Amino acid sequence: MRTDSPLLSVRDLVVKYRAGSERGDILTAVSGVSFDIDAGSIFGLVGESGSGKTSLAHSIMQLLPPAAGEILFHGEDLAHMNAASRQKTRRNIQLVFQDPLASLSPRRSILQSLIEPLDHFRIDANRQRHARVCRVLETVGLERDLLQRFPHELSGGQRQRVALARALVTEPELIIADEAVSSLDVSVQARIIELVLELRQQRGIAFLFIAHDLAVIQQLADRVGVMYLGKMIEIAPANRLFHHAAHPYTRSLLEAVPVPDPAHGKPVVLQGEPPSALNPPAGCAFHTRCPRAVEQCRVVEPPEEQINETGEKRTTHNVRCHLWQE
Amino acid sequence: MSNAVLSVRNLSVSLQTGPGQARVVDRLSFSLHGGEVLGLVGESGCGKSITAAALMGLVPPMAGIVKADEIMLGGKNLAQLDETSLRRVRGSEISMIFQEPLTALDPVFSIGSHLSTVIRRHRGENRRQAKRSSVEMLERVGMADARRIMQSYPHQLSGGMRQRVMIAMAMACRPEVLIADEPTTALDVTTQAQVLEQLRELGQSFGTAILLITHDLGVVAQTCDRALIMYCGRIVEEAPVEALFKAPTHPYTAGLLAAVPRISSAGIQRVRAIPGLAPHPAALPDGCHFADRCARADKQCRILTPEMQAVERQKSIHRHACHHPLSYPSSFTSHAD
Numbered sequence: 001m002r003t004d005s006p007l008l009s010v011r012d013l014v015v016k017y018r019a020g021s022e023r024g025d026i027l028t029a030v031s032g033v034s035f036d037i038d039a040g041s042i043f044g045l046v047g048e049s050g051s052g053k054t055s056l057a058h059s060i061m062q063l064l065p066p067a068a069g070e071i072l073f074h075g076e077d078l079a080h081m082n083a084a085s086r087q088k089t090r091r092n093i094q095l096v097f098q099d100p101l102a103s104l105s106p107r108r109s110i111l112q113s114l115i116e117p118l119d120h121f122r123i124d125a126n127r128q129r130h131a132r133v134c135r136v137l138e139t140v141g142l143e144r145d146l147l148q149r150f151p152h153e154l155s156g157g158q159r160q161r162v163a164l165a166r167a168l169v170t171e172p173e174l175i176i177a178d179e180a181v182s183s184l185d186v187s188v189q190a191r192i193i194e195l196v197l198e199l200r201q202q203r204g205i206a207f208l209f210i211a212h213d214l215a216v217i218q219q220l221a222d223r224v225g226v227m228y229l230g231k232m233i234e235i236a237p238a239n240r241l242f243h244h245a246a247h248p249y250t251r252s253l254l255e256a257v258p259v260p261d262p263a264h265g266k267p268v269v270l271q272g273e274p275p276s277a278l279n280p281p282a283g284c285a286f287h288t289r290c291p292r293a294v295e296q297c298r299v300v301e302p303p304e305e306q307i308n309e310t311g312e313k314r315t316t317h318n319v320r321c322h323l324w325q326e
Numbered sequence: 327m328s329n330a331v332l333s334v335r336n337l338s339v340s341l342q343t344g345p346g347q348a349r350v351v352d353r354l355s356f357s358l359h360g361g362e363v364l365g366l367v368g369e370s371g372c373g374k375s376i377t378a379a380a381l382m383g384l385v386p387p388m389a390g391i392v393k394a395d396e397i398m399l400g401g402k403n404l405a406q407l408d409e410t411s412l413r414r415v416r417g418s419e420i421s422m423i424f425q426e427p428l429t430a431l432d433p434v435f436s437i438g439s440h441l442s443t444v445i446r447r448h449r450g451e452n453r454r455q456a457k458r459s460s461v462e463m464l465e466r467v468g469m470a471d472a473r474r475i476m477q478s479y480p481h482q483l484s485g486g487m488r489q490r491v492m493i494a495m496a497m498a499c500r501p502e503v504l505i506a507d508e509p510t511t512a513l514d515v516t517t518q519a520q521v522l523e524q525l526r527e528l529g530q531s532f533g534t535a536i537l538l539i540t541h542d543l544g545v546v547a548q549t550c551d552r553a554l555i556m557y558c559g560r561i562v563e564e565a566p567v568e569a570l571f572k573a574p575t576h577p578y579t580a581g582l583l584a585a586v587p588r589i590s591s592a593g594i595q596r597v598r599a600i601p602g603l604a605p606h607p608a609a610l611p612d613g614c615h616f617a618d619r620c621a622r623a624d625k626q627c628r629i630l631t632p633e634m635q636a637v638e639r640q641k642s643i644h645r646h647a648c649h650h651p652l653s654y655p656s657s658f659t660s661h662a663d
Contacts, residue, residue, distance in 0.1 A: 048514040048515075048516060048517075049485070049514055155370075155603065156370060157603075185369035185370050185541055186369070186541065186543070186582060186585040186586050187369060187581065187582065187585045187599055187600040188369075188599070189585070189587075189597075190584075190585035190586075190587075190597040190598060190600075191599035193587070193597055194597070212515060213515070213587070214515075214589055215544075215586075215587035215588050215589045216587050218587065218589055218590075218594055219587045219594060219596070219597060242589060243591055252516060253515065253516065254589065256515040256516045256518070256519040257515055257544065257589055258515075258518070258519075258542065258544025258545050258547065258548045259544055259547060259548065259588060259589070260543040260544045260547045260571060260583065260586045260588055261547055261571055261588075262547045262548070262567040262568045262571055263568070263571075263572075264547070264548075266548065267519050267548070269516070269519045269520050269523055270516045270519070270520075271520070273484055273486060273517065
């Protein structure tokens, strides 16, 4: 374990599925993605459905084997770990899903669901487990009398807090939240956002926060990556991305977010839908919808270019677009 | 705009729940004017979807009791129609689209067959005419490849396309009123923007008034002319969107607005959560249902139910049900009052 390396480092990751009715049809869900997450920082990942966000998350969770590239946790490649370190790493990376009703067992009480990870990772003796569970519950702002209840008896916001509590109970260094606030009402969503910021501040937990809502991402993220059809097309510090987005797709996404202010003009609507990942277009994948695309975009895939001047790796602003300078 | 196409007076819905009867919609009154988009806004469980179901006459008698003084649509009181007459009205004069089109479209029928069924039933067209009208409707909702789409099945389309098909079906008979229940919640932002634009444009050109049910205040700001804010089965505030967003008078509306994350170029405005939880519909407190979560609440709020009262501001009607409403900022009242 090297101390100078980022907490999580994803290098040229490729994830593929066998898909489609034809034998041999391969869908490339994630195509050469690289990024780092520092300890205690929040990385926001955005993109439309089908852009590969969840496949990327599942690959980091070791639920999907990468077809190429590497995933380093504390500088160690997940693929080449021995069983003991892999188990330890799994404990240190936890996943929270969008729909807690689908990820909490309907037949288990909240207490049973929260104790299960402790059982699995052999954390604490039986007697201490209850106390640990209660502490975690308090952290996420839930009452202890919930422990004997079942998921269907809780509200959506309470369930999502239970899901977060279950991720926290193993004291992870990184939590991957996959659309964890997307299905919540705004008043509840605001509370979870506050909670995530507290956890980062007080416990130094890092987050990979996946959301399609850029307004939520701005509340949370230090650094943001934008995915389109399996590629990271722009990656930048949050304040740069929200003020100086360079990729036309990022700009369209920002433009499409409904603004809660009637005085704000109507959005310029991006036409069309993302092309199929089974048959991605040549050149820049976005050229079929890009209002500015020129001949070059249809033929040559734009390389990743750094567009700001900084020596610091964590503040670089990279973009894959031929026209970023215009 | 006083030409109400839909006018609802004292609509209440009670559901049988475990702990007892729950009044999930409580004496709702509002009017929908010709050609407007009216937002019905509130959080999960506030009663907005059951309101839609009640308006359409879709609450099963086994599940709940619907009462209303009147639900007037084009001279007919829907509250007094029997099922046979309601069937004639639904789909032709008042239509509805849902959040999840996949559950509303039948997987074994093609898109063309979905559309022509509606058109043949309500417009009495023959097979060939109905087919032509179906293609026309699909083109109206921006599907360039309408003929191919006619032969597709629901699972072959993307979420955005399915929702367009739903809109085409619902609008095929040029209804007076369209109820859209969270139509874009399951869609990506870019698709959401396209679908909302389509919906608004179509409503305008067909003269259909739209009741847009949503929890997303951003969608309300961009799509609606007026909005109703609903909390625990009651309307707590009603106003033109401009006034509502600039100067909400009900503390719940203000709380909602403070909880919405918004992209801003002037640094991050932190969201603020509304403290506490909404009460269970079967155990609603006396007085104002929001009192326990409200910073302005006093004794009166916990005893006396605040009634809706209208205030005229800038020539438009702003209504709220609150004993201690927030005052208008002076900048906004300059030429009212």
